Amino acid sequence: MDMLIKLLRTNARISDSELAVMLGTTEEEVRSRIKELEDKGIIKGYSTVFDEEFVSRDYVRAIIELKVTPKAQVGYDEIAKEIAQYSEVESVYLVSGGYDLSVMLRCHSLKEVSDYVAQRLATIDGVVSTTTHFFLQKYKESGIMLIDEDEDERVMQ
Amino acid sequence: MDYSKILSKKAEGLKPSGIRKYFDIAAKMDNVISLGVGEPDFRTPWAVRREAIKTLERGKTIYTANPGLMSLRKVISEYTEEKTGVKYDPDGEIIVTVGGSEAIDLTVRAIVEPGDEVIIPEPSFVCYKPIVELTGGVPVIIETREEDMFRLRAEDLKNAITDKTKLLILPYPNNPTGAVMPKKELSEIAEVLENTNIMILTDEIYSELTYGHKHFSVISLPGMKERCIYVNGFSKTFAMTGWRLGYMCGPREILKHALKIHQFGIMSSPTVSQYAAIEALKSCSEDVENMRAEYDMRRRLLVDGFNKLGLRCFEPEGAFYVFPCVSSTGLSSDEFCEKLLYSKKVAVVPGTAFGDCGEGYIRVSYAYSRKHLLTALEKIGEFIEEIRTGK
Known part of the structure; x- marks a missing residue:
């Protein structure tokens, strides 16, 4: 690279x-x-990796797995674009495997996540099912370790 | 007991490594920012560690053949041929050793008789001289100079050769200077040794850590295979220092006898490490490339940083050390290191630990994160400012 x-x-x-x-x-x-x-649009933007605990204790993050029926002509694009419009949505990926869209959410509370899923996502035409996973602990993000590394035990040689 | 009457004069006479003193001081202080280590900060690639775990699970915990697992020797043979173009027979021309250090020790012990002269370019790694002295050999030091990019000059070699010279140690890429010996300079060395009976111990433990140019080995020159004991290992290339594994390749007539010393002193190198090492040679070239790229950036940061601080810094092309000159501060290497450690808690190693001609220099390791290096540079900057303003 x-x-x-x-x-x-x-x-x-x-x-x-x-x-x-x-x-x-x-x-x-x-x-x-x-x-x-x-x-050229190769760099899309710059963001900062925070220890969320210090920045915003009152945020809840979740990944929602969506099963979707693709539409003629546009496939998954239309639904994915619609979901991406919401400000709570941090990322949207089309993935292979047991489900189709992976949606990462950041909300203020568990209630807000469940409301969002129930009222906004599940009701979109073509969404067949949703599975919600709440984030419990972050270990590494964007290549940055978020847990303490071991102490340097090397001696001078 | 009167131990002074018991100890061998040779063991007693060995000088402790010049690095030791700073390690002892630093060990008693809190929050020292060390730039003193001689091993990678990277972890051994996971594929290698996983192979070791599998080996343990299978219960492969017995001795291997004295010269090492045949499967490992075969891979070493292929790997060495790929890198140097020189083929060594896994059966008789390769011994797997406990680190490169043991390979150096075996070579010297198999070759050097009391009174034999061994030519050692300095500054260089701390082990050559004591190992030669233990065999009763006579170290003959050639001082290399910054203006020659710390390379061994053919002219100096010529002048150092006597009828007692038995061995030349070629420690490149070099610890502590980071110097390399390109093909042209090696050819000149080879020419000097032509028609002599002098062997070369070429210690190429840092061969995969070169920057800008691919490493060139002296064994690749025509006719040099028969004159060389080629030493390499896993410690630096694959971040495997604690696995204690290296190897030597060379003429069967010499290795046959070195193997006896290895057999009586060591038996065989660590078995788990040997299985893991096969994986390292086979599948870790991308890990090595990533580590090399990261070292390269750190190297540039440090060279630039020291030059900006007014400490002239030779641009190293190998290993993971820079060797800046501190004589502009008016301090000796030793004074510089001691004062820096006490006033800023930054530990570096004086050039003199690697030979008298290292006076005026310090060795700074960049086997640390960039953040760590930049913090240390800032502290060294403050220290130099304080010296200049007479604080």
């Missing part, structure tokens, strides 16, 4: 100068490459 993309993937805040040093190139080159990636 492109090293620049690899570096930005886990830390989008590394300065252009630091990126330039690590990649053995110039700051100008780094800037123009990032701009190119943004212009």
Whole structure:
């Protein structure tokens, strides 16, 4: 994989100068490459990985598995796009296997999640069934470990 | 008991490693930011660890053949041929050892007689000199210089050779300098040794960690296979230091005798490690490439960082150390390291731990996360600022 993309993937805040040093190139080159990636739509956005416990204790996250009947001509796209409109929805994926759409939600309470699923998702034309999984613990996200690493026990050699 | 009368003069006479002192001080302090280790911060690739677990589950816990599992020797033979173009017969030309260190020890013990001279370029890893001294051999040091990119010059080698010279140790890619020996320089060395009876111990434990250029081995040069004992291992390449596994390849006539020393002293290398190592050689090239890419970025960060601090830093092309020059601070290597440790709790190793010619330099390991390295650089920056402003 492109090293620049690899570096930005886990830390989008590394300065252009630091990126330039690590990649053995110039700051100008780094800037123009990032701009190119943004212009081409390869970089879609930048986000921050939080320890949610500190940021927002009152959030609940869940993954909803949806079984869907695909529509003629548009397949799964229409339903997926409709679901993606909601602000509570963090991501929507079409997946292979036992169900079709994987929807990640972030709401303020369990009640809000259940209301959303019951009232918004289940009622969409073509949705056959839903299965809701609540997040209990996050260990790793976007390539970043969220649990404490072991202490460095190496000795000087 | 009067132990002074019991101890062997040779053991007593060995100087402890120069790294030890800093380790002892650092061990007594809290929250030390160490840049002193000589092993990867990565974990052994999971495929290798899983293979070890499977091996244990199958109860494969007995000794292996003295030179190592034949299946492992076969894979080592193929891997070495792929990397160097040189083929070693798994039956007689390869011994699996307890780390590269044992391979170095076996080579020296199989070859060196009391009074024989062994040429060692310095700065270099701490074990060569003591191992030579234990056999009664005479270490002949060649000091390499920053202006020569810490490479061994053919001219210096020529001048160091006497009729007692038996062995040349070639420690490249080099710990602590990060220097490499390219094909051209190796050819010049080979030329000097032509028509002599001098062997080479080529310690290539860092062969897979080179940056910018692929590693070139001296054994790949025409006619050099018969002159070389090729030492490599799993510790650095596959982040397997604690598994204690390395290997030596070389002429059957020498390995036959080295094997006896291995047999009497060690019996056979750790069995579980040997099975796991097969997996490492077969399926972990992508893990190695990822580690190498990460080391490369850290290397650039540190070289740039030290140069910006006004500590001239030679650009290393191998291993995972940088070797900046600290003489502009007016401090000796030892003073620099001690003061840095006490005032900023940052531990680095003085260049002098790797030979007298390391004076004026420090060894900084980048087997640490980038975040850790940047924090350490910041502290070193503060330290240098304090020296310059006379605080």
